[in-house]
Amino acid sequence: MKKNFKETSKTGARVWLFQRISAIILFVLLILHFVTYHFINKGIIKYTDIMEKMKSPWFNLIQFIFLLTAVYHGFNGIWMMVEDYVHPKLMRIVLFGIIVIIAFCLLFIGMLTIFKVSNL
Amino acid sequence: MAKQKIKLKILRYTPEKQKKPYWSTYQLEVDQDSTVLDVLNEIHWNIDGSLSYRRSCRSAICGSCALKVNGQNILACETPIHKFKGKKLKIEPLPGFPIIKDLVVDMDNFFEKLRQIKPFLILKKPLPDKEFTQSPEQFSEIRESILCILCGACTSSCPSLWSNKDYLGPASLLKAYRFIFDSRDDGAMERIDMINDRNGIWRCHTIFNCMEACPKNINITEYISKLKVKIVENSI
Known part of the structure; x- marks a missing residue:
């Protein structure tokens, strides 16, 4: 019997799992980010305080993981929405391209910030 | 038994005759504890015989009479009209399925x-x-x-x-x-x-x-x- 719904890729299980894993990582890192950036400081947060923190390589590693998971989680979600609502194949390919390009641009800008600051 | 006046808005559609579905309004007096299916039967038998809907067992086991009433998907036969606040009912066929006629959808x-x-x-x-x-x-x-x-x-x-x-x-x-x-x-x-x-x-x-x-x-x-x-x- 032919399949009624279109047969697409079998990657659904992996994507679903990664979305959950990245959500948990994001949750933990977000709390870490807030605590270290906003709550540990005494008094008003100053630019120099943050700069001081960002010199540590561990800090930058966490920042980098945070950036990576945030971009993956966010753009994976957007791609899921596109799959929900956009059906023409060509349109999907175009949108997929746009999503990947934007994701890599954001990743690049984020990395640039992290590396630039850490070199200061 | 206490009677109650209600107003109904039913989405009607005959694909061969109309381009778009339209609303028909009915006003009738029914028992206070009648179900949505009772109301539809009342319309079909006494007011407007052209209204189409599915029904069979009227005891919530055959699954024929699922409808959308006031935005909720329900079984017409098991849902009393007093479950819906106010005296207006808005009855539509199940969303997401193509309409065959009125409240009958293609399953x-x-x-x-x-x-x-x-x-x-x-x-x-x-x-x-x-x-x-x-x-x-x-x-x-x-x-x-x-x-x-x-x-x-x-x-x-x-x-x-x-x-x-x-x-x-x-x-x-x-x-x-x-x-x-x-x-x-x-x-x-x-x-x-x-x-x-x-x-x-x-x-x-x-x-x-x-x-x-x-x-x-x-x-x-x-x-x-x-x-x-x-x-x-x-x-x-």
Whole structure:
């Protein structure tokens, strides 16, 4: 019997799992980010305080993981929405391209910030 | 018995005659504790014979009379009109399905999708000498899911299905759960292979509309989530 719904890729299980894993990582890192950036400081947060923190390589590693998971989680979600609502194949390919390009641009800008600051 | 005046707005549509569905309004006096189906019968028998709707058992077991009333998917036969606040009822056919006439929708696609997941016991081990036994614990795992009457209220309430008609839908996934988690069934792998598809189970985004729409109060979303976990466990 032919399949009624279109047969697409079998990657659904992996994507679903990664979305959950990245959500948990994001949750933990977000709390870490807030605590270290906003709550540990005494008094008003100053630019120099943050700069001081960002010199540590561990800090930058966490920042980098945070950036990576945030971009993956966010753009994976957007791609899921596109799959929900956009059906023409060509349109999907175009949108997929746009999503990947934007994701890599954001990743690049984020990395640039992290590396630039850490070199200061 | 106390009578009550109510106002009805029913979505009417005959595809051969009209281009678009339109609303018909009716005003009638009915018993206070009559159901939505009683009201529809009253209209069909005494006011407007051209109104079409499905009905059969009028005891919430055949699943024919699922409708959308005031934005909720319900079974017309088991829902009393006093459940809806105010004296106005807005009756529409199930959303997400093509309309055949008035409140009658085309369920072919729904049942075709159900057939895809093979809704019957698949046996590979030799038959037991006597009856098939199942422990109470094994049965309790599927107890709720076998209550499904295939009315289509859940599938039609699913926003994922509205946007993508190829999506399998909660009713078929619930049926898949019912057999995959049945201790007597041997066809789990075939079924998992069938539903493990971007347009299969992974189109479900845990919206919970199906659970809310189900007239049998089956927690469909939970069972779909259990299926997801099982598929992930299997594919790792």
